[in-house]
Amino acid sequence: MIYLDYAASTPVDPAVIESMAVAMAAPGNYANPSSTHSEGRYSNELIARAAGQLAELVGTSPDRLIWTSGATESDNLAILGAATYREDRGRHLVSMRTEHKAVTDPFATLAQRGFEVTWLDPDPDGRLGLDKLQSALRDDTQLVSVMHVNNETGIVQDIAGIGELCRERGVLYHVDAAQSCGKLPIDLDALPVDLMSMTAHKFYGPKGIGALYIADRKGVHVDPMLFGGGQQRRLRPGTLPTQQIVGLGETAAIATQRMAQDLEHLRTLRDRFWAGIQDLPGLIVNGSLEHGFPGILNVSAAGVEGESLLLALEPLCVATGSACNSKSQEPSYVLRALGLSDELAQAAIRFSFGRPTTEAEVDTAIALYRGAVTRLRQLAPAA
Amino acid sequence: MSADPYSDRVRALFARPEHAGTLEGGASASIDDQGVRISLSARVSDGQVEAMAFQAYGCPHLIAAAEAACAELEGRDAVELLEFAASGLMQSLSVPVEKTGRILVLEDAIRSLGRVITETQ
Known part of the structure; x- marks a missing residue:
C-alpha cells in the first residue's frame, strides 16, 4: 500500500x-x-x-x-x-x-x-x-x-x-x-x-x-x-x-516548528511526480501548478475512465474527486465548475502527498500511473 | 471496513483481460451509450464463433463483464448472440444495481454483433 x-x-x-x-x-x-x-x-x-x-x-x-x-x-x-x-x-x-x-x-x-x-x-x-x-x-x-x-x-x-x-x-x-x-x-x-x-x-x-x-x-x-x-x-x-x-x-x-521543511518536502515530491508523468499525452492539471498547494496534484487523463483508473492504480491509495464524495459516481462538481467535461472530471485523480511520503513511493506511483493510463487507453475503443 | 466493491473474479478479469483487442477481418459492432463505449469483434466459421475480442471504455465491472462474455461466447453458435442476456453475468460478477445500465449496453453490443454476423452470412 x-x-x-x-x-x-x-x-x-x-x-x-x-x-x-x-x-x-x-x-x-x-x-x-x-x-x-x-x-x-x-x-x-x-x-x-x-x-x-x-x-x-x-x-x-x-x-x-x-x-x-x-x-x-x-x-x-x-x-x-x-x-x-x-x-x-x-x-x-x-x-x-x-x-x-x-x-x-x-x-x-x-x-x-x-x-x-x-x-x-x-x-x-x-x-x-x-x-x-x-x-x-x-x-x-x-x-x-x-x-x-x-x-x-x-x-x-x-x-x-x-x-x-x-x-x-x-x-x-x-x-x-x-x-x-x-x-x-x-x-x-x-x-x-x-x-x-x-x-x-x-x-x-x-x-x-x-x-x-x-x-x-x-x-x-x-x-x-x-x-x-x-x-x-x-x-x-x-x-x-x-x-x-x-x-x-x-x-x-x-506544525509551527516543521512547516517550512514540510512545504519544501511536499514541493519536491509534487514536482518529482509531475516530472515523471507530464510527457504522457492528454494529461490536464486540474487547477494550477503555479497557484497550487504543493501537497495536492489533481490530474485528468483524457480517454481513461476514472473508476477503472482508480482500480488499476492499486495499491496506491488516492482519490477521485473529494473523498467525502468518493462513493458517488457523479463527476466532481468542483472540477465541473472549472470547466471540465464529465468525462475528464470523472478521470481525475487527486494525488496528495504528506510528511511521511518518500521519493521511492512517488517513483512507484509514477510507474503505476503511467502503466495504468497506457493500459486503459489501449483497452478503450476509439472515441 | 466497507465492503470491497469488486469480487475476486471481477478483479481477476479486469487485471488480465485475455480477449482485449480487435480481430482483424472479423465482424464487428460498436456502441457508445450511457458514458461507456464498447467495441466487439468476432471471427466466425461455419456459424460458430471461433474467437471474440473486445475494447471497452468503462468501469471495472463493464471490462470484467466484456471479458467474461467473450470467453463464454467462443465456441457457441453465432445465432446465440442474438438472444444474449446479461443477467447471468450480472449475477456471477455481483454487479451493483446502479451499474445495470452499463452491462445492458454490453448486452446490446453483443446482440448487435450477432445481427452483423447473421446479416453477412
Missing part, C-alpha cells in the same frame, strides 16, 4: 498520540475542565496550553478560538451562526461553486430559509477573480465564504485580497482552512479574516477536534447552534474533550 491521500486525512504524529495518552492517563486529567476544583483547574490548564499552541500557529490570541469537532462543525457554526446573528444587516451571501460541501450545504440551508446566495465561478485556474467578487458584493451582503486551499485541486485562494474587499464593504469573511491550517503560514492578526475553520486530522492530529477562529472585531459574532451549558462563552457548549484538545495543541506545536 502506498498512501497518497493526505488531503483526505493524515496519520497522527506519534508525539501527538503520546500527548493525548498522557492527557487521558495522568492522575486528575479526567476531571471536567469546567470544574473549579484543583483537578478541574489542571485539566483547564492543559486546554489553555493547547489553545496557546494553536493560537501561535495561526497568529492570534488563544481567546479567539472556539473548540469544535472539526472543520465541518466550524464551517456550519461560522456560516449559520454569522448569517443568523447578522440577519438584520442583510440576507445576501456570497460563496464559490468550488467550496467543500461543509460550506455549500449550510449555504443551501440558508437559501431555503430565505437568504439569497450568489455562487461565484472560479477562473480557469481555479482562483477567484477579485473583480468577480467586487461585482457580486451588494449593500445587503453580509457574509462571504471562500476557502484557503481547495480540497480537490489544491488551489490557493488570495484570502488577503478577498478579505480586503470584504472589509471595504463591511462584509464578514469566513475562510475554510481545513486544508491549509498547519500546512501554510497563516497570520490571523494580520489577515482581514473574520472567521476561520480548522481541523486537526488534516495535519497529523486526531480526528474529532477542530476550532473556529472568531475575530475580535465589532460586529463579528456567531449565534450558537448547540445549547446546554456555558462553556466557550455559550457559543459551543458541551464538556471539552481534554485529550482531543491537547492533541490538537501538540499537532499545532509540531
Whole structure:
C-alpha cells in the first residue's frame, strides 16, 4: 500500500498520540475542565496550553478560538451562526461553486430559509477573480465564504485580497482552512479574516477536534447552534474533550516548528511526480501548478475512465474527486465548475502527498500511473 | 471496513483481460451509450464463433463483464448472440444495481454483433 491521500486525512504524529495518552492517563486529567476544583483547574490548564499552541500557529490570541469537532462543525457554526446573528444587516451571501460541501450545504440551508446566495465561478485556474467578487458584493451582503486551499485541486485562494474587499464593504469573511491550517503560514492578526475553520486530522492530529477562529472585531459574532451549558462563552457548549484538545495543541506545536521543511518536502515530491508523468499525452492539471498547494496534484487523463483508473492504480491509495464524495459516481462538481467535461472530471485523480511520503513511493506511483493510463487507453475503443 | 466493491473474479478479469483487442477481418459492432463505449469483434466459421475480442471504455465491472462474455461466447453458435442476456453475468460478477445500465449496453453490443454476423452470412 502506498498512501497518497493526505488531503483526505493524515496519520497522527506519534508525539501527538503520546500527548493525548498522557492527557487521558495522568492522575486528575479526567476531571471536567469546567470544574473549579484543583483537578478541574489542571485539566483547564492543559486546554489553555493547547489553545496557546494553536493560537501561535495561526497568529492570534488563544481567546479567539472556539473548540469544535472539526472543520465541518466550524464551517456550519461560522456560516449559520454569522448569517443568523447578522440577519438584520442583510440576507445576501456570497460563496464559490468550488467550496467543500461543509460550506455549500449550510449555504443551501440558508437559501431555503430565505437568504439569497450568489455562487461565484472560479477562473480557469481555479482562483477567484477579485473583480468577480467586487461585482457580486451588494449593500445587503453580509457574509462571504471562500476557502484557503481547495480540497480537490489544491488551489490557493488570495484570502488577503478577498478579505480586503470584504472589509471595504463591511462584509464578514469566513475562510475554510481545513486544508491549509498547519500546512501554510497563516497570520490571523494580520489577515482581514473574520472567521476561520480548522481541523486537526488534516495535519497529523486526531480526528474529532477542530476550532473556529472568531475575530475580535465589532460586529463579528456567531449565534450558537448547540445549547446546554456555558462553556466557550455559550457559543459551543458541551464538556471539552481534554485529550482531543491537547492533541490538537501538540499537532499545532509540531506544525509551527516543521512547516517550512514540510512545504519544501511536499514541493519536491509534487514536482518529482509531475516530472515523471507530464510527457504522457492528454494529461490536464486540474487547477494550477503555479497557484497550487504543493501537497495536492489533481490530474485528468483524457480517454481513461476514472473508476477503472482508480482500480488499476492499486495499491496506491488516492482519490477521485473529494473523498467525502468518493462513493458517488457523479463527476466532481468542483472540477465541473472549472470547466471540465464529465468525462475528464470523472478521470481525475487527486494525488496528495504528506510528511511521511518518500521519493521511492512517488517513483512507484509514477510507474503505476503511467502503466495504468497506457493500459486503459489501449483497452478503450476509439472515441 | 466497507465492503470491497469488486469480487475476486471481477478483479481477476479486469487485471488480465485475455480477449482485449480487435480481430482483424472479423465482424464487428460498436456502441457508445450511457458514458461507456464498447467495441466487439468476432471471427466466425461455419456459424460458430471461433474467437471474440473486445475494447471497452468503462468501469471495472463493464471490462470484467466484456471479458467474461467473450470467453463464454467462443465456441457457441453465432445465432446465440442474438438472444444474449446479461443477467447471468450480472449475477456471477455481483454487479451493483446502479451499474445495470452499463452491462445492458454490453448486452446490446453483443446482440448487435450477432445481427452483423447473421446479416453477412
